[in-house]
Amino acid sequence: MSIAWTSRYALRMKGTKSSAIRELLKLTQNPEVISFAGGLPASDLFPIERFKEACRKALEQSAALALQYGETEGYKPLREMIARHISRYGIKAQTENILVTTGSQQALDLIGKLLINAGDRVLVEAPTYLGALQAFNLYGAEYVSVPCDENGLRSDLLEASLRSGPKFMYVLPNFQNPSGTTLSEERRRALVMLANRYGIPIVEDDPYGQLRYEGEHLPPLVVLDRENVPRDSGYTLGNVIYLSTFSKTLAPGLRLGWVVAPPEVIAKLVQLKQGSDLHTSTFAQIVAYEVARDNFLDKHVKRLRIVYRERRDVMLDALSQYFPPGVIWTRPKGGLFLWVTLPNGMDANELFREALKQNVAFVPGDSFFAPDGQRQEGSQHFRMNFSYAQPEEIREGIRRLSVAAKTQLERLRVTHQS
Ligand SMILES: Cc1ncc(COP(=O)(O)O)c(C=O)c1O
Secondary structure (H helix, E strand, O other), X not given: OOOOHHHHOOHHHOOOOOOHHHHHXXXXXXXOOEEOOOOOOOHHHOOHHHHHHHHHHHHHHHHHHHOOOOOOOOOHHHHHHHHHHHHOOOOXXXXXXXXXXXXXXXXXXXXXXXXXXXXXXXXXXXOOOHHHHHHHHOOOOEEEEEEEEOOEEOHHHHHHHHHOOOOEEEEOOOOOOOOOOOOOHHHHHHHHHHHHHHOOOEEEEOOOOOOEOOOOOOOOHHHHHHOOOOHHHOOOOOOEEEEEEOOOOOOHHHOOEEEEOOHHHHHHHHHHHHHHHOOOOHHHHHHHHHHHOOOHHHHHHHHHHHHHXXXXXXXXXXXXXXXXXXXXXXXXXXOOEEEXXXXXXXXXXXXXXXXXXXXXXXXXXXXXXXXXXXXXXXOOEEEEEOOOOOHHHHHHHHHHHHHHHHHHHHHHHHHHHO
């Protein structure tokens, strides 16, 4: 007798389904399609020679370590390197504050496991990173969404939402995925102050902070939060769990991210991680360490900034040149994405179908909104990635997309007239 698998699935699987758009996004694998859909760094910039050398060294000099089981917390020299690296942004962490994870996506899953009981509310930005929603949904999260504008989360609207007692806030202060906007310093301070006043933890997700193309670096929430903690307490207290990753600066295929948190939180996450994967690949950690060392990572990030800034500018230019009036978009100062808003009456999902006919793709906005009532707003927006395609492809892709947009606008005009 063959098993009816659906009758065996746990309750948490209820409501998990792959969306129609996800299925359509598979079509973007077609080489004819210019895709602005993925959050992919440029494959042509991967430092392949440096990786080859690092793999050779890992196997020649540290094979017994690299191929063996390792500590759940992560490879110590890599954690020390991360501590030095983030100290430049003012984050004063010791190795006991750092846990290496299998991508920061795993950190989101572990945080969901640690903090969310079914029915707990998580305060999120509208829009927010859809991978976080996917991770938190599995633990039965509900949501309180707070609107954003060009300066990020509207901290002036935060207090009412905090009064409803969310379990924690999930915030992306730098070059947000999907909108590309950055939380202003004033709002960062307001956010940290309110979190402190209401006793609500902050999960600060920062994969893009180093990829700044203009303007001054702004203090992370985790640093501003430390200003509220007595100086002699070391890094034992604090309201912020900070996440980052090597995915956007070295290579996502490494699957290496990290968490910075007070040691008691790290200890709990370590327990959860043991149940999940024992530890992150030691081989990948040693290779990343060997690649990044001797300031290579800094030099590499400088190069990424130059190339991505150029790609962003090409996309912004092409949007101004080709797009019909009434469509607006954000001007991100860093990161990998910009966010387009369509005029009233236009629908990003319909545009997506039209765009696929022109062999160009993006991600429609709905999936970036938590299911607490603001989702409809999403259909007026879409996310565009500018890091992956070459400049000439970006220009051609935007041209194709504008053809799709004009076709849809014309159809709307005809429907209105008839
Ligand atoms: C905001 C945000 N958080 C987390 C992740 C997951 O990154 P990774 O698991 O590759 O470190 C991403 C990936 O795009 C992201 O944009």
